[in-house]
Amino acid sequence: MVAHGLFDATTGDGLVPRKSWWSIVHIDPWLLLLLVILVTGGLFVLYSGADRDMAVVEAQGIRLGIAFLVMLVFAQLDPAVYRRWAPWLFLAGLTALAAVLLVGTGAKGAQRWLDLPGLPRFQPSEIMKLVVPMMASWYLSRYYLPPGFRTITVALAIVLVPMAMIGLQPDLGTALLVGSAGLFVVFFAGISWKLISAFLGLVAIAAPLMWFFGMREYQKQRVLTLLDPQSDPLGAGWNIIQSTTAIGSGGMEGKGWLQGTQSHLAFLPESHTDFIVAVLAEEFGFVGMMVLLGVYLLILLRCLFIATTAQDSFSRLLAGALTMTFFIYIFVNMGMVSGLLPVVGVPLPLISYGGTSVVTLMAAFGVLMSIHTHRRMIGA
């Protein structure tokens, strides 16, 4: 048996894994390898997307270095620590979110940052991407699974309250990610399909209400633009028209690295942040897109494997939810850039230029590695 093959790891309790060097340092080598491949390739795309601005690549490299360190630190902590701390982190997070709504700073009409004296400026909503699934997992894992109706109601409250607070900032993208992270916990916990159907039905009813009462004008505009980008080709539709043009013109094999005309000629907006996948699609074509999707899928598979082999419910729920959140990033971002979904501020995970999401994402992988490498040695 090859130790730590991608899908050959031990299945948890009962069997004793060989104590390898990797589990001593609490790192999952497969996940690490895949992440390194993704991040390295991502830097090349970023160099092109930022129009050969080496400063951007260097900044991102430093950020990634920090993020990897954060991942390592998070991997060292025992999952039990996260479980113990979850309620307190959650309370602190809610307080911070409330503070953001009251005294936060930000730009473009949204308050996202908290600038506390003595602390570095930070986005509480970003931290909630980790804390909300932790809290939900903590809460649900205290009960028999599948959970009862009342337990689910409380769990949903745990998810929806911070989500609503983030949505009020307003930060639709993060609210979506935080909310889905929490809802995935509830799903993994075993919420009955009946309730899921009822919930989806509720969403179907709530959607039009949201449209008329809950959404801001620019958010409505984004949805409208998705339905018909040509209605405002130079305004709201510009991004989608240009990004789909970039992707489509890439063809099967792409125009070649640094040869993308859409992105290098400044037609493509946000070419090194949220729309970076269009650069990749234009320059590396369908083949490049499939490679990227493949790497993402391998990471997801590895993470799902980690989740299913976790030793206790808390770890399973948390690992599963974090994995699926990562997938939501990918799906929402690619869906948005390719014109399947409305424009929501969700970066392409680990490739888009930008600080906080890289760190939280790597922290999540740290948690996953922690879950996989802190195994109780029953019978050892």
Next chain:
Amino acid sequence: MSWGDFKDVAAERRLFQRRALVMLLLVIAASGLLAGRMYYLQVVMHDTYKTLSDKNRVQVQSVAPPRGLIYDRNNVLLAENRPVFSVTLVPERIDELDRTLERLQSIIDISGEDLERFRRRLTEPRRPFQELPLRYDLTETEIARLAVVRHQMPGVEVSAELVRYYPFSELTSHVLGFVGRINREELQRIDPVNYAGTNYIGKSGIERFYEQALHGEVGYQHVETNARGRVLRVLERENPEPGRDLQLHLDMRLQRLAFKLLDGRRGAIIAVEPDTGGILALASVPGFDANKFVTGISVADYQDLSTSLDKPLFNRALRGQYPPGSTMKPMLAIAALDSGATTRNRTIWDPGYYQINGNGRRYRDWKRTGHGWVDLNNAIAESCDVYFYDVALEMGVDTMQSYLSRFGFGEDAALDVSGALSGLLPSRDWKRAVRNAPWYPGDSVNMGIGQGFMLATPLQLVTATSVIANRGRWHEPHLLREVKGGGEASDLLPRGDHSNINLKDPEDWEYVVNAMEDVMHGAKGTARYAGRGADYRMAGKTGTAQVFSLEEGEEYDADEVRERLRDHAMFVGFAPADDPRIVVSVIVENGGSGSGTAAPVARSLFDAWLSNFGEGGPVKQVTAIGGEG
């Protein structure tokens, strides 16, 4: 751990595994959806998006042809194209023009005039997305400062443009004319395709006359632009066909000398090569700096030029219409001989005045004491007015008008000199139509000495004198000598349609030329001081044009009249007399007498041309200019 001990651990694991499987399927399905979407965009719709992308970035731009250069006969460059850096704005790409202008003003020096000119151009019709210049001639510092902030200001460009430059500035301004930005009327007239990339057009002179040849044919390039319209790469280029380089008959050395000779005065000099009609020098003094007009002259500068008493913008050589005075006498002498109004032997008595039929108004001779007995030779050499009063009356206006018109008076006979005026060759019909009066004999008398209604430009005088120098052969004056790089001048030059003047007795030419030689070399010749000491024979005629007419019997002294009311000094002549290689006409406004002021100027030109500049002329030292007379 409160509940964990009682939980069905295995069941929970199985539950999670089922749910994980569902999620795995969801992930695969969603990934499949993304992959399908990508396949649709990148493979199925690839052609559509490729076209869109190309359309996005590829634009067709016109490439202005470089304007043809202009050389003098010795290949001295008279008009060239210099790269000039300017800030241009494309108003269509600028959201807030005022703010952009304000910002630019804080970065580079923009005068109120620049702004005013820019705003004026903004209101004029133009091609969409055409760049409008704001400031020309940026310094390197300014270019650098703009480069730093340029990306923040879409629609603002620093563009290098080839701009016409006239190295000799005012020396050539009245010959070459100048180019300037295409204006409203010109926009209607030009071929929009060929001028698609051109901002300048010939406004006057050679630049205007040979505009088509100098301009060339427009080229095209497919360029890649970014979303802000900035050109990043040239993909494909069809080069423009450059404008033709032109060589003129002009000799810059002679031209420079002409300016020097008229320095500080107002006047005009035209020198022509009689064998070809090529214009060797064409000076209208003072000139102006044509370079100022190229990029748009400031209002203040233009005000200065246009209101100056010296009228630097006025091309005296082509548009100055002066009473030709006695310079007309050689042509009238030909007319008188050929028409039989007089003979070579006929003499008359000049008492100092002339009276029609021996009574009535006295027409004064310039010499109050009279010339005594004079024949036609004396009448020319000494410029006797009375003799010409007499033959003029004898000939009558019809005969004079007919002969003079064959010398090119009353029309613009030049081939490629744009803007030349026709002067005025009066006739009975003209006087009836314009003055609503019959032609009086007194009008003919006045016409006999080139006064009265008669007006001629220096160009017409040199043309007529050239016909005499050529003994009746016509070579219309023109500037173009050769089209460089193959091609005949005759391809571009209009054909002259003047027929040679054939006299009943061709010896009359020699007689008149001989009389003109006596003007220069004769014992009593009016320009004998100017002709003194030359080792070649020259022929000429002095003239003095009255700026205002004198009442009968009124005496005046030139010194007492305000300077600007003094007579215009005139001279026409050619040299060498028997084989002319240069013909000149000189007018010095308010210069006093033709013999004292204009003739020495001509002598200097003759000397320079025949001994120093001219081809095959005697290579001898130029003798000193003859004494003032």
